[in-house]
Amino acid sequence: MSVGGLPFWQCSLILFLATPAEEAGVLGAARARGIDPRKLRHPILGEYHWLGQVGDEVVIAPRPARQGGRVVMGSQGRLGTAARGLRFREATGAFGIVQIGMAFGVQPEAQGLGDVLVSTSLIPYDNRVVRDHADGGGRYLVDHREAGREAARASLVELFLRERHRDVDRDYRVHFGALLSGAARIHSASYRDELIRGAAAGVDPIVGGEMEGVGLLAASAGPDDPSWCIVKGISDFADSDRDHVIGEARAKACRNAADFVLSALQNDR
Numbered sequence: 001m002s003v004g005g006l007p008f009w010q011c012s013l014i015l016f017l018a019t020p021a022e023e024a025g026v027l028g029a030a031r032a033r034g035i036d037p038r039k040l041r042h043p044i045l046g047e048y049h050w051l052g053q054v055g056d057e058v059v060i061a062p063r064p065a066r067q068g069g070r071v072v073m074g075s076q077g078r079l080g081t082a083a084r085g086l087r088f089r090e091a092t093g094a095f096g097i098v099q100i101g102m103a104f105g106v107q108p109e110a111q112g113l114g115d116v117l118v119s120t121s122l123i124p125y126d127n128r129v130v131r132d133h134a135d136g137g138g139r140y141l142v143d144h145r146e147a148g149r150e151a152a153r154a155s156l157v158e159l160f161l162r163e164r165h166r167d168v169d170r171d172y173r174v175h176f177g178a179l180l181s182g183a184a185r186i187h188s189a190s191y192r193d194e195l196i197r198g199a200a201a202g203v204d205p206i207v208g209g210e211m212e213g214v215g216l217l218a219a220s221a222g223p224d225d226p227s228w229c230i231v232k233g234i235s236d237f238a239d240s241d242r243d244h245v246i247g248e249a250r251a252k253a254c255r256n257a258a259d260f261v262l263s264a265l266q267n268d269r
Contacts, residue, residue, distance in 0.1 A: 009042050014088055014097045015051075015061040015261065016081060018212050022101035023049075025233075025254025026061050033262050037061070045091055055265035061100075062088060081215030089219050089227060096156055096227055097219060098261055102253040103179065103210040103232035104186065104242075106196060111234055113245065114172045114252040116260045117208040118160045119179040119230035121149040123199050124214045126182040144198035149178055150217055156229035163264035172233070172256045178202055179230055180209030189239035208234065233257040 017023045030037050030051055037049040051059040065084060085097060105111040127147040133139035157176070164174045180199065186192055186209070196206050216228035233253025236242040 009040070009045065009048070009060065009092055011058040011060045011092045011094050012096070013054075013057040013059045013265075014092060014094045015059060015258075016085065016088075016097055016099045016212070016216070017061060017064050018081070018099075018101055019064055019254075021250045022254045022258075023061070023064055025251065025256075026100060026258040028255055029258035029262050032259070033266060035262065039063075042091070045088060054262060055267070055269050057265055059265070060092065060094075081212045082218040083215075085216045085219030085228075094227075096153055096229070097216055098156065099210075099213050099216060099228065099230045099232070100254070100257050100261055101210070101212070101232050102235035102246075102250050102257070103208045103230075104192070104236050104238035105208050105234040106192060106206060106237070108237050111175060111207075111237075112173065113234055113236075113249040114256050115234045116172055116174045116256050117179060117230070117232050117234065118157065118164075118174060118176045118260075119152045119213065120157055120176050120204045121151050121178045121202065122181050122213050122217070122230065123147050123149055123178055123206070124182060124217065125180050125195050125199065125209075126184075126214070142194075142198070144195060145200050148200050149202045151226060152229040153226045159264050159268055160229070160231065160260070162268060163260065166267060168263065168267075170256075170260075172260075174260060175207045177204040177207035179213060179232075180206060181211065181214035181230075182209075183211060185211075186238040187240060187242045189237070192238040208232070209238065231257050231261050 047063040049061040129143040213230040233256040235250045235253040236246045
């Protein structure tokens with residue numbers, strides 16, 4: 001099948017999803033905005049949603065990866081975002097990838113559940129140095145300073161900045177800044193704050209964290225040509241209350257992130 005003479009999988013922008021809640025958020029936001037997604041299958045890439053022309057972009061959204069019936073999250077492995085990002089970008093010819101979904105916030109006093117985080121940069125915090133403590137008592141020190149900041153695609157960040165500045169009625173706020181990205185499922189405010197304190201300094205504040213974005217570093221054309229931007233809603237604050245709030249907050253977080261991205265695309269013509 002094709003549209004305009006092009007195969008249905010060719011596009012200019014990919015919306016990456018990791019979980020069924022994130023998929024539902026994109027589909028719900030798309031339909032609310034008059035977009036009719038079509039579920040299709042590529043013989044190698046697997047299932048994806050064709051959103052078609054959204055503003056100036058042709059958009060697809062791959063379905064969450066599954067292995068043995070279980071959803072695959074994170075950046076690692078054959079079905080992680082690193083491998084899938086490379087495969088989809090090469091097959092589709094897309095210039096950009098937006099990872100949509102849910103993330104943790106870092107400032108409960110200034111951020112709310114459902115607020116949207118947009119990455120200006122990403123901090124791959126798994127890149128760390130672990131040394132024995134000088135006291136010789138069996139303790140150790142973790143140094144995160146080598147986890148430098150990786151800049152997001154400037155054109156995507158600018159697209160979302162334009163959208164934030166539009167006079168649009170939203171029931172959520174939008175925060176721009178650096179996102180922590182790594183493999184840990186964090187349920188500790190102490191560890192969350194340790195990551196923030198130990199991360200490399202930068203101009204933009206750290207506004208949150210997530211698990212999949214770090215894989216998209218591999219999908220960039222080069223170190224000075226990033227293809228990605230992360231846009232996620234706050235589902236929790238990576239603290240001991242995580243499991244108590246995420247069940248109710250995840251749907252709103254995913255829907256708001258998808259709504260913001262699609263609104264930006266539709267309005268930027």
